[in-house]
Amino acid sequence: MTARGAIAFLAGSEHRVELLSALAQPHRPSELEAASAASRATVQRSLSGFTERGWVSKQDRCYRLTVAGELVLAAYRDAEEVIGTVAEAGPELAHLGGVDLPAEALVEATVVTADERAPHAAMEFYIDAVRNADTEAFGGMTPVVSGLFDDAHQELVARVPSELVVDADTLATARERTPEALAAAAELEELTVYVHPEPVTFGLGVCDDRAFLGAYDDAGRMRACIAGDGPLLEWARETFAGYRERAEPAALG
Numbered sequence: 001m002t003a004r005g006a007i008a009f010l011a012g013s014e015h016r017v018e019l020l021s022a023l024a025q026p027h028r029p030s031e032l033e034a035a036s037a038a039s040r041a042t043v044q045r046s047l048s049g050f051t052e053r054g055w056v057s058k059q060d061r062c063y064r065l066t067v068a069g070e071l072v073l074a075a076y077r078d079a080e081e082v083i084g085t086v087a088e089a090g091p092e093l094a095h096l097g098g099v100d101l102p103a104e105a106l107v108e109a110t111v112v113t114a115d116e117r118a119p120h121a122a123m124e125f126y127i128d129a130v131r132n133a134d135t136e137a138f139g140g141m142t143p144v145v146s147g148l149f150d151d152a153h154q155e156l157v158a159r160v161p162s163e164l165v166v167d168a169d170t171l172a173t174a175r176e177r178t179p180e181a182l183a184a185a186a187e188l189e190e191l192t193v194y195v196h197p198e199p200v201t202f203g204l205g206v207c208d209d210r211a212f213l214g215a216y217d218d219a220g221r222m223r224a225c226i227a228g229d230g231p232l233l234e235w236a237r238e239t240f241a242g243y244r245e246r247a248e249p250a251a252l253g
Contacts, residue, residue, distance in 0.1 A: 026062035082106045089113045092224035095215040097201035109228035122225040135207035138162040139240045143200045144220040145174045157191040167200045186252035194247035211236030
């Protein structure tokens, strides 16, 4: 049995995932028929296929998930969620540049995208989250000047130790366009800004229990914001640490 064959079998009927899920508790075939919209023949074929693959076992005329079945079902559901998220937000996620994002980071993540009806939805979501963040430290990266020292970030970095990584071009643009904001940032004792030797192509915000990944278009507008904990937070911590390690402290004055 190949992985592709197993996936094809499970996806080959609209009822198989439902039936496999139901077998988290012991069921007789007749009980499965009554609890689902599947026909008797479909239930029987599905149970035969599940048993053959080791996903369910039979005892006392009842079928129930095995550990293998639990793992397959969980992986399939995760894959459905990730693929569904990408299918819905794919055009905006395409703006993520230079990001080696693992698929599991999208599981149970919140994805907010901008569109014609709500062009600022992603940025507004992120700003609101930052303003209300309950964290003892903050790490951030941004590829755009507008995200450097806006009001939301200033409120956060004024109260908790914060590190911000930008590239040289972004910092130079900030010096030219927003010197007052840069001077104000230099006065914040809790904030340290670092310059990365290579371009920063995406936004990142790392709090104690939540991370935010921002996708920007060529005009510097946030097109998508991915927020979550778990795998996304772990990836964000490792990614930020890598960029921070390669960066040098910046002189803002």
